[in-house]
Amino acid sequence: MPSIPLQWYLIVAAALFCIGLYGALVRRNAVAILMGVELMLNAVNINLVAFWRYITPTNMNGQVFAIFIIALAAAEAAVGLALFIAIYRTRDTVNVEEINLLKF
Amino acid sequence: MNPFVVLSFVAVAAVTIGGGLGVVLARTVFASGLFLILSFIGVAGIYVLLEAPFLAATQVLVYVGAVAVLILFAIMLTRRVMSGSTQDNRMNNQWIAAALVALLLFALLVGTTFQQWNLSQDSPPPDSVAQLGAAFLGPYILPFEIVSVLLLAALIGAIVIARE
Numbered sequence: 001m002p003s004i005p006l007q008w009y010l011i012v013a014a015a016l017f018c019i020g021l022y023g024a025l026v027r028r029n030a031v032a033i034l035m036g037v038e039l040m041l042n043a044v045n046i047n048l049v050a051f052w053r054y055i056t057p058t059n060m061n062g063q064v065f066a067i068f069i070i071a072l073a074a075a076e077a078a079v080g081l082a083l084f085i086a087i088y089r090t091r092d093t094v095n096v097e098e099i100n101l102l103k104f
Numbered sequence: 105m106n107p108f109v110v111l112s113f114v115a116v117a118a119v120t121i122g123g124g125l126g127v128v129l130a131r132t133v134f135a136s137g138l139f140l141i142l143s144f145i146g147v148a149g150i151y152v153l154l155e156a157p158f159l160a161a162t163q164v165l166v167y168v169g170a171v172a173v174l175i176l177f178a179i180m181l182t183r184r185v186m187s188g189s190t191q192d193n194r195m196n197n198q199w200i201a202a203a204l205v206a207l208l209l210f211a212l213l214v215g216t217t218f219q220q221w222n223l224s225q226d227s228p229p230p231d232s233v234a235q236l237g238a239a240f241l242g243p244y245i246l247p248f249e250i251v252s253v254l255l256l257a258a259l260i261g262a263i264v265i266a267r268e
Binding site: 003004006007008009010011012014015016017018019020021022023025026027028029031032034035036038039042045046049050052053054055056057058060061063064066067068070071072073074075076077078079081082083084085086088089094097 | 105106109110113117120121124125127128133136137140143144147150151153154155156158159162163166167170171174175177178179181182194195196198199202203205206207209210213214217218221222223224226227228229232235236238239240244247251254255257258259261262263265266268
């Protein structure tokens with residue numbers, strides 16, 4: 001039995017998730033918004049691994065899910081940043097309040 | 105409780121949360137990116153404490169080594185306009201509402217952790233990395249192959265989107 005209660009990990013993950021959520025909601029720079037999303041994905045991963053360790057440590061499913069999330073987050077970051085660079089090239093800004101082509 | 109383990113936990117949790125706060129509150133986007141690296145390293149420390157060494161190594165390789173560097177490159181490629189303005193315009197005008205939402209969600213999430221978890225007394229198998237590999241090539245073979253196709257699609261898509 002590990003010496004740290006499961007709840008501590010859950011609280012750290014919840015704090016990291018809420019910080020990432022706040023960042024994704026308030027920042028104006030699109031790259032900073034993407035950083036908030038990355039923080040949220042990391043918080044979810046902490047939860048998955050903590051539950052794996054404390055509830056089903058003999059079964060590898062929790063770690064498998066965490067690795068899938070890491071792979072998906074990497075793909076998401078690559079495509080997202082490519083989109084921002086393409087937008088920057090045509091609009092000369094990555095401020096999300098000025099990127100309103102689809103907004104009437 | 106083993107005081108050394110508790111101290112390590114507090115240290116990595118402080119690095120993770122402090123890095124996260126730095127990402128959100130830093131004055132420049134580039135500083136945010138550097139704080140993001142700090143936070144990723146803290147998360148790798150948490151994986152070490154949770155006895156998931158392979159995940160910790162993957163975290164450092166993929167997040168610190170690839171995602172963070174990619175983000176720093178993107179910041180430098182798109183910084184001409186962002187660095188021109190000196191006044192504090194990094195946040196939009198709904199930050200009070202956003203802070204309220206984040207705090208309420210945090211309270212809600214912490215509230216759900218106060219319950220009796222069905223804890224297991226087992227410890228992870230000593231060959232957990234080997235078992236992880238067996239799980240990927242056994243029951244999870246189909247999602248594993250689909251992820252490789254997804255990564256290829258994301259790679260090609262990123263190149264097509266970003267080139268002139």
